[in-house]
Each structure stands twice: as structure tokens, then as C-alpha cells.
Amino acid sequence: MKVLVPVKRVIDYNVKARVKADGSGVDLANVKMSMNPFDEIAVEEAIRLKEKGAVEEIVVVSIGVKQAQETLRTALAMGADRAILVVAADDVHQDIEPLAVAKILAKVVEEEAPKMVILGKQAIDNDMNATGQMLAALLGWGQATFASEVVVEGETAKVTREVDGGLQTIEVKLPTIVTTDLRLNEPRYASLPNIMKAKKKPLEEKTAADYGVDVTPRLEVVSTKEPESRQAGEMVPDVDTLVAKLKEKGVV
Amino acid sequence: MAVLLLGEVNNGELSVDATAKAVSAAKSLGDVTVLCAGASAAAAGEAAAKIDGVAKVLVAEDPSLGHRLAEPTAALIVGLAGDYSHIVAPATTDAKNVMPRVAALLDVMILSDVSGVVDAGTFERPIYAGNAIQTVKSKDATKVITFRTSTFDAAGEGGAAPVETVNAAADPALSSWVEDKVAESDRPELTSAKTVVSGGRGVGSEDDFKIIAALADKLGAAVGASRAAVDSGFAPNDWQVGQTGKVVAPDLYIAVGISGAIQHLAGMKDSKVIVAINKDEEAPIFQVADFGLVADLFDAVPELTEKL
Numbered sequence: 001m002k003v004l005v006p007v008k009r010v011i012d013y014n015v016k017a018r019v020k021a022d023g024s025g026v027d028l029a030n031v032k033m034s035m036n037p038f039d040e041i042a043v044e045e046a047i048r049l050k051e052k053g054a055v056e057e058i059v060v061v062s063i064g065v066k067q068a069q070e071t072l073r074t075a076l077a078m079g080a081d082r083a084i085l086v087v088a089a090d091d092v093h094q095d096i097e098p099l100a101v102a103k104i105l106a107k108v109v110e111e112e113a114p115k116m117v118i119l120g121k122q123a124i125d126n127d128m129n130a131t132g133q134m135l136a137a138l139l140g141w142g143q144a145t146f147a148s149e150v151v152v153e154g155e156t157a158k159v160t161r162e163v164d165g166g167l168q169t170i171e172v173k174l175p176t177i178v179t180t181d182l183r184l185n186e187p188r189y190a191s192l193p194n195i196m197k198a199k200k201k202p203l204e205e206k207t208a209a210d211y212g213v214d215v216t217p218r219l220e221v222v223s224t225k226e227p228e229s230r231q232a233g234e235m236v237p238d239v240d241t242l243v244a245k246l247k248e249k250g251v252v
Numbered sequence: 253m254a255v256l257l258l259g260e261v262n263n264g265e266l267s268v269d270a271t272a273k274a275v276s277a278a279k280s281l282g283d284v285t286v287l288c289a290g291a292s293a294a295a296a297g298e299a300a301a302k303i304d305g306v307a308k309v310l311v312a313e314d315p316s317l318g319h320r321l322a323e324p325t326a327a328l329i330v331g332l333a334g335d336y337s338h339i340v341a342p343a344t345t346d347a348k349n350v351m352p353r354v355a356a357l358l359d360v361m362i363l364s365d366v367s368g369v370v371d372a373g374t375f376e377r378p379i380y381a382g383n384a385i386q387t388v389k390s391k392d393a394t395k396v397i398t399f400r401t402s403t404f405d406a407a408g409e410g411g412a413a414p415v416e417t418v419n420a421a422a423d424p425a426l427s428s429w430v431e432d433k434v435a436e437s438d439r440p441e442l443t444s445a446k447t448v449v450s451g452g453r454g455v456g457s458e459d460d461f462k463i464i465a466a467l468a469d470k471l472g473a474a475v476g477a478s479r480a481a482v483d484s485g486f487a488p489n490d491w492q493v494g495q496t497g498k499v500v501a502p503d504l505y506i507a508v509g510i511s512g513a514i515q516h517l518a519g520m521k522d523s524k525v526i527v528a529i530n531k532d533e534e535a536p537i538f539q540v541a542d543f544g545l546v547a548d549l550f551d552a553v554p555e556l557t558e559k560l
Contacts, residue, residue, distance in 0.1 A: 016514060017380035026384050038496075098352070099361050127379050127495065130362045133322065133352035142426030143322050145349045148489065158430065162489045163345045164498075165262075165441070166434040170321065172427040182482065182496060183489050218361040222374065222387040230521055233542035239555045242527065245543050251447070251504040251525050252471065252560055 001115035002057045003046045006105055007039040009064055009071040010125045023223045028092045035071045038120025041180040044187040045150060046118050047079040054152040057081050061108055063101050065089050069203060076198035077190030088208035088215050095126055100215040102134035107211040109139060121146050121179040132179035142172040146181040253282030253372060256332060258341035259300050261288050266296035269444040270342040272303050272406035277399040281338045281372050283307040289328055291318030301413040309413050314420030319429035320346045326353040327421035333358055343398035351398050360392035367403040381495035382518030402501035402522055442474040447504045450476030450493055454509020454549060458486045464508055467557045478510045494519035509549045512537030
């Protein structure tokens with residue numbers, strides 16, 4: 001079967017996001033960008049399913065600015081077979097909302113007919129945790145979110161999910177949406193020969209207009225500000241002092 | 253203006269804390285109707301009716317709603333949506349699974365993890381792991397929202413709302429439940445606990461997490477963990493405190509062997525009193541702690557457990 005893996009280009013997770021002085025958003029100019037960590041887990045899972053023989057082809061897709069082709073090349077170097085870039089914004093500061101992304105992905109799914117779409121559960125920039133669920137809704141498919149284990153069995157997938165208080169296992173009919181949680185796998189690093197090979201893998205370029213999807217945001221950003229900072233308190237020399245201080249505060 | 257609030261129902265029981273916090277977040281938006289859905293949900297409906305500020309309770313009972321599978325639950329909500337300006341829920345893993353599906357079926361955006369209500373159409377939410385707070389104004393006819401419960405106080409008891417029953421929607425039968433593996437624990441639930449003791453990578457191993465648990469049990473606290481500790485296999489994922497795990501705001505948060513990565517701070521910095529125990533005096537966790545102790549956790553934690 002064919003698997004589609006959407007990937008997003010986001011601020012590198014080791015970089016501290018800084019709010020722009022005018023409060024219009026987070027500064028992304030000259031900041032290191034990488035593949036969203038949950039999407040790396042999604043690419044890795046697709047590759048592992050391919051290595052197990054459950055998957056024949058992995059198509060990766062990214063929706064955003066032109067520079068997202070670097071993110072797609074990373075996914076190709078990890079082991080994806082081909083890539084689709086949907087250019088939907090000129091400015092790196094313009095975030096395409098999950099609803100618009102899901103609408104474009106639904107059109108890509110129509111064309112590509114994958115049996116499974118594996119997405120990261122959440123992008124570490126807008127922290128929406130929504131695209132997978134929205135895509136499932138638009139396609140009328142089932143959804144297996146926050147996966148920590150995926151087993152494909154014929155026309156169904158058995159997926160273990162990370163839920164409050166523990167784990168839930170569900171069986172979902174194919175085609176389906178899977179979104180990845182942290183413990184699903186540990187993504188591989190691309191080797192240098194594979195990075196070189198990835199440059200020759202096919203990367204098709206499209207625009208949001210090609211799919212007839214309006215990407216105008218539904219949520220207008222009024223302002224972006226730094227969170228209220230917390231003041232550091234005092235250092236205590238030993239456990240006895242700590243116990244006394246906590247008793248004084250009335251919290252133990 | 254009327255609000256439909258998806259109550260947090262698990263195995264027929266209402267999670268009163270999460271639901272009551274969402275009620276207090278939603279109160280200013282209009283009359284709040286709480287929907288309790290499950291294979292059995294009548295008892296949960298009775299409990300929801302007692303929450304102060306609830307105008308009405310709807311109970312939907314059907315085998316298809318038994319395990320909070322997203323597809324039948326979303327279909328039920330969409331069937332009721334016409335009467336409401338806002339459809340909301342506490343930001344639990346169940347609601348995060350269901351609500352974006354509801355939003356897409358209604359062709360509206362989701363407002364997830366909302367931490368502040370400015371007016372009926374304008375909301376605050378943390379982005380970039382809590383490094384920025386964004387205020388957004390929704391242009392959609394129906395607002396679909398999950399509320400970050402740690403930033404709202406729970407509504408009290410004393411209500412007596414009328415309870416009505418509603419029918420489940422046709423089950424699309426796209427997924428089915430196989431099993432739950434719920435960690436059996438006498439400890440309080442992480443997001444509603446008054447005290448939380450968390451361990452990080454510094455704890456060193458799954459076995460050594462016992463000293464964290466011992467301190468937690470002495471205090472009647474919940475146990476948490478940093479993402480690094482979860483990644484290293486020292487602790488289960490449902491203990492994870494942080495932007496990609498749970499967001500907590502207890503009266504007392506004790507961080508042991510946790511350096512204080514941004515993503516962890518985002519999950520606990522609203523705690524009333526923060527204690528940090530770490531042998532690295534440069535650890536960023538000390539910048540947010542009310543009380544910091546530079547010490548080897550293997551000495552300090554057992555001593556603290558003994559002396560409390």
C-alpha cells in the first residue's frame with residue numbers, strides 16, 4: 001500500500017522562540033528551521049512499515065513556503081520515495097491553519113489514493129494538534145491519534161494510543177489517519193550517501209491554487225506577547241531549611 | 253449565545269474537576285449545556301447537573317459512545333451543533349481527539365488549548381511551547397474550543413440543572429475499541445493533584461524513580477516526569493509534564509533532577525510554589541523555582557521524604 005506523510009517546516013526545537021518587538025508574531029527571520037519533531041516520527045514510522053513489507057511507497061508532502069523543500073529533502077534522505085511541495089505562502093511568518101492544510105491534503109489524498117496518512121500529532125509552532133483529526137473528518141475516514149504502536153493487519157490497523165491515564169488500543173479500518181506520539185519510534189538520521197541520493201528523488205511543486213483551496217486564515221491574530229515571567233526565588237542550603245520554608249508557606 | 257460543553261466521561265463516570273474547570277472557562281460565553289456521552293452516562297449527567305453554572309445537561313447513552321471513539325462522538329456533537337454558538341471541552345486527550353474532527357465537519361477552525369477568554373470571539377492561547385501567548389479573533393460562525401484546564405478554577409457545586417436525554421448519531425463504524433491499559437494507582441490524577449513530584453533525566457533509571465514515588469506517596473502527591481525522562485524510558489508517557497504532555501498547576505510542584513527545558517516549564521510554570529532539586533547549580537529550572545536546593549538528589553530526596 002501507499003502511505004502519505006505530511007511534514008511541516010518549523011523553528012528548530014532547540015531554538016528559543018522570541019516574540020517580535022511589535023507584537024505581530026514570533027521572529028522567524030534568520031532562525032534555524034527543521035522538520036517538526038512529531039513529523040520526523042511519522043516519516044520514520046512509514047519507513048519502518050515499508051521495511052516490514054506492509055508499505056510499497058512513501059509520498060511526503062509539505063504545505064507552506066518554498067523553503068519547505070529542504071524539509072522534504074530531509075524526509076527523502078531518511079527514506080521516503082517522492083515528495084510534493086504545495087506552495088501556499090510567500091512569507092515565512094504566514095502560518096497556514098490546520099483547516100486549510102487539511103483541505104489541501106484531502107485533495108492530495110484524492111489524487112494519490114494512499115491507504116494511510118501518518119501525521120505528527122502536533123506542530124511545535126502553533127501547537128494546534130488538529131490537522132490529522134480534521135483531515136479524517138473531511139475524508140470521512142477513521143482516526144487513530146497519538147499512536148505509540150501501529151500494526152497493519154490486512155484491511156485494518158491496530159493502533160495503541162497514548163491517552164490520559166494510560167494506553168488505549170483501537171482497531172481502525174483502512175484507509176485511515178494515524179497521528180504520532182512521542183514514544184512511537186526514534187527517528188533515524190539520514191546518512192550522507194542517502195542525503196546525496198535524495199537530491200535525485202522526484203519533488204513535484206504545486207500551489208494551493210492548483211487544488212482550489214482558499215488558505216485565508218479563519219483566526220485573525222490580534223497580538224502576540226511574551227508570557228508573564230516568573231521571578232526566581234531563593235536558594236536554600238539544606239533539606240532542613242527547605243522543609244521549614246515549605247511549612248511556612250503552608251504547602252506541606 | 254449558548255454553549256455546548258462536552259463533559260469528560262470515562263467508563264460512565266464524570267471527571268468533575270476537568271469538566272467544572274471548563275464550565276468556569278465557558279460561563280461568560282453563554283448558557284452552558286453539558287453533554288455527557290457514554291455506553292452509560294446517566295450517573296455522569298447527574299454529577300454534571302450539580303456543577304454550579306450549568307443550565308442544562310444532555311445525556312446520550314449508546315454502546316458506540318462507550319470508549320470515546322472520535323467518529324461516533326463527533327457525529328453526535330455535530331448533530332446537536334445547530335443550537336449553539338460555542339462548542340467547548342476541557343483539553344483532555346479525549347477532547348483533543350474529538351474536537352478538531354467536530355470543527356472540520358462544521359467547516360470552522362479549532363481553538364485548541366485556550367488559556368484565556370477575552371470576549372465571545374477573542375481568545376488567548378499559548379504557542380511555541382508556551383514561549384508566546386497569542387490573542388486570536390475567530391471569524392467563524394461557531395467557535396470550537398478546548399480549554400487548558402490548569403488556568404481556570406473549577407466551578408463549585410450546588411447547581412440543579414435539568415437533565416434531558418438525546419439519541420446517539422448513527423455509528424459510522426470506522427473504528428472499534430480493543431482494550432484499555434490503565435495504570436492502576438492510588439495516587440491522585442496528575443492534572444488535578446494539589447502536589448506533584450516530578451523526576452527528570454537526572455533520576456537515572458526506571459528503578460531509581462522509586463525515590464520520586466516514595467516522596468510523592470509521603471505527600472499524597474501525583475508523580476510526573478520530564479520529556480527527557482519519558483524519552484529515556486524511566487517513566488510512562490502519561491506522566492509527562494510539558495507542552496507535549498500534561499499541563500499542571502498544583503499548589504506545590506517539586507522538580508527533581510529536571511534541568512528545566514522550555515518545553516517542561518510550559519507544563520508547570522503556573523504552579524503556586526515550585527521547588528527544584530538539582531546538582532547543577534546552573535540548571536535553568538532554578539530561574540523559575542521559589543526554592544532551589546543544589547544537592548545530589550539521591551541524598552536530598554530520601555532525606556526530604558523522611559523529614560516531611
